[in-house]
Amino acid sequence: MRIEQITEKFQIDVGAPTPTILSNEHNLYLIFYVSNVDPNWDGTSVHMRTDKDDGIVTIKFDRFEQFKFGSPNDEAINGHPLYELGLEPYSIQKVIDSEWIKELTKMNSVHPYHKDELFEKYEHFIFFFHDRCFEIVAEDYLIEENTKSNMRDEIERISKLI
Numbered sequence: 426m427r428i429e430q431i432t433e434k435f436q437i438d439v440g441a442p443t444p445t446i447l448s449n450e451h452n453l454y455l456i457f458y459v460s461n462v463d464p465n466w467d468g469t470s471v472h473m474r475t476d477k478d479d480g481i482v483t484i485k486f487d488r489f490e491q492f493k494f495g496s497p498n499d500e501a502i503n504g505h506p507l508y509e510l511g512l513e514p515y516s517i518q519k520v521i522d523s524e525w526i527k528e529l530t531k532m533n534s535v536h537p538y539h540k541d542e543l544f545e546k547y548e549h550f551i552f553f554f555h556d557r558c559f560e561i562v563a564e565d566y567l568i569e570e571n572t573k574s575n576m577r578d579e580i581e582r583i584s585k586l587i
């Protein structure tokens with residue numbers, strides 16, 4: 426088992442990414458704030474995020490198998506079972522040869538029509554935020570195009586889709 430870092434065209438906000446999940450049994454949307462520093466910021470003030478702030482990304486997962494959301498946060502990352510493999514905060518990673526996928530395959534093996542190869546399409550992704558860790562087993566993800574610019578409007582848009 427190993428961890429592969431994934432680089433995208435954005436950087437997860439290190440202060441308050443506020444990851445938000447909207448899901449039904451077919452699709453899952455992960456929305457969060459990305460780093461969007463004002464070039465004129467002098468570092469002397471703190472900006473508290475609101476759901477009207479711009480600077481979000483929406484990730485869509487089709488055909489996911491399972492997800493986890495919660496602990497550990499960035500200060501307890503070394504308690505995560507995959508930390509020793511190179512798990513990093515504020516990043517996106519893929520777990521190669523995932524034990525979680527093997528567990529899901531074994532759990533499903535009692536199904537009368539089970540086939541191991543059906544689980545070969547899945548990948549294990551980790552999105553590590555400031556206060557939360559999001560892990561998912563899914564076929565893949567895509568970065569949504571034509572999203573709204575702020576969290577409130579984007580949640581409203583997605584709620585109409587699911």
